[in-house]
Amino acid sequence: MRALLxxxxxxxxxxxxxxxxSAFEGFLAVLFPLxxxxxxxxxYRVQDDPESMQYAxxxxxxxxxxxxQGVVAASMLSRERWAGTLELVVASPAGLGxxxxxxxxxxxxxxxxxxxxxxxWERWVFDLRLEISSWPLFVLSVLLTALTLALVGxxxxxxxxxxxxxxxxxxxxxxxxxxxxxxxIPVASLPAVLQPLSWAIPTTWGMAAIRSSADGGSPWxxxxxxxxxGAVYAVLAAWLGSRLVESARRHATLALT
Amino acid sequence: xxSLRIFVIGGLMSYRALxxxxxxxxxxPTLVFTPICxxxxxxxxxxxxxxxxxxxxxxxxxxNYAAIPCLFxxxxxxxxxxQGGTLGIVLTTxxxxxxxxxxxALPVVVNGWAVAxxxxxxxALLLDVHIPGGAWPSIVLAVVxxxxxxxxxxxxxxxxxxxxxxxxTIANVVFCVLLVFSxxxxxxxxxxxWMAAVGDWLPLTHGIQAARLxxxxxxxxxxxxxxxxxxxxxxxxxxxxxxxxRFFEDESRRSASLDRV
Numbered sequence: 225m226r227a228l229l230x231x232x233x234x235x236x237x238x239x240x241x242x243x244x245x246s247a248f249e250g251f252l253a254v255l256f257p258l259x260x261x262x263x264x265x266x267x268y269r270v271q272d273d274p275e276s277m278q279y280a281x282x283x284x285x286x287x288x289x290x291x292x293q294g295v296v297a298a299s300m301l302s303r304e305r306w307a308g309t310l311e312l313v314v315a316s317p318a319g320l321g322x323x324x325x326x327x328x329x330x331x332x333x334x335x336x337x338x339x340x341x342x343x344x345w346e347r348w349v350f351d352l353r354l355e356i357s358s359w360p361l362f363v364l365s366v367l368l369t370a371l372t373l374a375l376v377g378x379x380x381x382x383x384x385x386x387x388x389x390x391x392x393x394x395x396x397x398x399x400x401x402x403x404x405x406x407x408x409i410p411v412a413s414l415p416a417v418l419q420p421l422s423w424a425i426p427t428t429w430g431m432a433a434i435r436s437s438a439d440g441g442s443p444w445x446x447x448x449x450x451x452x453x454g455a456v457y458a459v460l461a462a463w464l465g466s467r468l469v470e471s472a473r474r475h476a477t478l479a480l481t
Numbered sequence: 482x483x484s485l486r487i488f489v490i491g492g493l494m495s496y497r498a499l500x501x502x503x504x505x506x507x508x509x510p511t512l513v514f515t516p517i518c519x520x521x522x523x524x525x526x527x528x529x530x531x532x533x534x535x536x537x538x539x540x541x542x543x544x545n546y547a548a549i550p551c552l553f554x555x556x557x558x559x560x561x562x563x564q565g566g567t568l569g570i571v572l573t574t575x576x577x578x579x580x581x582x583x584x585x586a587l588p589v590v591v592n593g594w595a596v597a598x599x600x601x602x603x604x605a606l607l608l609d610v611h612i613p614g615g616a617w618p619s620i621v622l623a624v625v626x627x628x629x630x631x632x633x634x635x636x637x638x639x640x641x642x643x644x645x646x647x648x649x650t651i652a653n654v655v656f657c658v659l660l661v662f663s664x665x666x667x668x669x670x671x672x673x674x675w676m677a678a679v680g681d682w683l684p685l686t687h688g689i690q691a692a693r694l695x696x697x698x699x700x701x702x703x704x705x706x707x708x709x710x711x712x713x714x715x716x717x718x719x720x721x722x723x724x725x726x727r728f729f730e731d732e733s734r735r736s737a738s739l740d741r742v
Contacts (some may be wrong), residue, residue: 399518
């Protein structure tokens with residue numbers, strides 16, 4: 225257990241260092257959603273309705289978590305491939321999941337930084353003070369959202385193991401995530417055909433829990449749904465990860481050369 | 482004649498070789514799927530906020546997305562040569578710089594135009610936006626002008642990548658600036674004064690305004706001033722880009738920093 229925790233902590237620390245010093249995965253992962261959040265807030269502020277601004281402000285604060293995770297996780301194994309370290313990661317006795325989960329947790333940490341930076345940005349630039357009814361529940365909801373997003377990131381990372389253009393796929397996931405997860409658009413206002421997709425993403429439930437804890441409602445039901453859907457992604461990722469890596473090793477296709 | 486050859490053939494070859502997205506696996510998600518998603522995102526935000534109509538967001542975001550190939554391709558033109566180890570060779574040739582770099586910009590203008598048109602047509606179909614049939618030729622023209630003006634900014638940005646390593650990061654930052662300041666999702670009149678003032682000096686702003694008026698049924702004569710301003714701003718950035726290329730080229734020779742990665 226001690227060895228496992230040590231390995232997880234070391235991996236997390238290293239990945240956090242790599243991400244936070246990268247202009248593309250660190251700086252842009254914060255700036256890009258921040259600018260989109262600003263664009264959305266500029267739209268909402270036209271009506272000058274404090275309730276709408278509270279809605280948009282909360283969603284805008286959380287949407288950066290999706291970017292920090294989805295976009296970066298998709299290209300994580302491709303980056304290892306370019307660096308020539310993918311074979312080492314796959315062949316290590318630690319197992320792929322034990323390497324990927326701390327890495328996606330590091331991405332979620334960048335996502336948490338996005339949340340704090342956007343809340344500060346909203347306050348300084350838009351003079352928007354978010355009304356949070358229960359800070360402990362709000363923080364708990366944000367943390368659980370970050371944790372389950374790390375599991376989604378784990379799933380995305382393993383499913384793109386053998387996809388050459390995984391970085392592009394990750395970038396293409398950014399807008400659908402922003403549309404589906406209820407950050408700035410109520411899920412109920414999306415076309416009916418898209419709504420089940422929203423419910424299949426833990427972040428949608430996490431966002432609902434964050435709104436409930438800010439509005440004074442009970443977030444527990446949404447938090448339970450968030451944890452449950454996150455767990456499904458973790459199980460699927462673990463299963464798919466071992467199958468895909470085993471297949472890549474058998475067919476010698478890991479390098480994609 | 483040599484300059485014309487460098488402009489047309491050189492430009493096309495460079496675009497095919499250096500625009501790293503010319504593979505279906507990258508091109509379709511990046512330049513077809515994503516612009517449609519951006520349009521849908523802001524159209525639904527607009528509906529949710531009760532601000533603007535779908536047509537407003539379709540035009541604004543489709544034209545905004547023209548900036549992606551315009552900015553990135555021009556940056557790839559320089560960065561790609563550096564990564565291929567050919568930047569030094571290109572810059573030691575006696576070829577005139579004007580056709581050399583403007584030739585590289587021409588296919589980019591066409592690409593930017595195509596991406597914006599895919600956005601306008603796709604967004605209009607998906608969101609059931611009606612644009613009068615007679616307005617389309619004028620909109621096509623407005624999009625050409627806007628793409629060309631964005632490419633001017635891309636050229637200036639490409640010049641900076643002669644000295645700065647992170648071309649893609651800079652392109653993303655500039656794209657975000659255009660998104661917020663150019664009236665893509667909020668009318669210039671609804672932006673804070675200082676933001677509107679900055680937007681007046683950026684490409685896209687006047688092109689988007691012109692395209693919106695055209696889609697609303699105005700004639701080309703009603704938007705000629707806007708299109709002229711868009712062209713003027715594009716020219717300004719093009720001239721600045723060429724001057725910067727000259728400056729950074731001289732600078733990199735002096736400091737032997739051309740191939741420093």
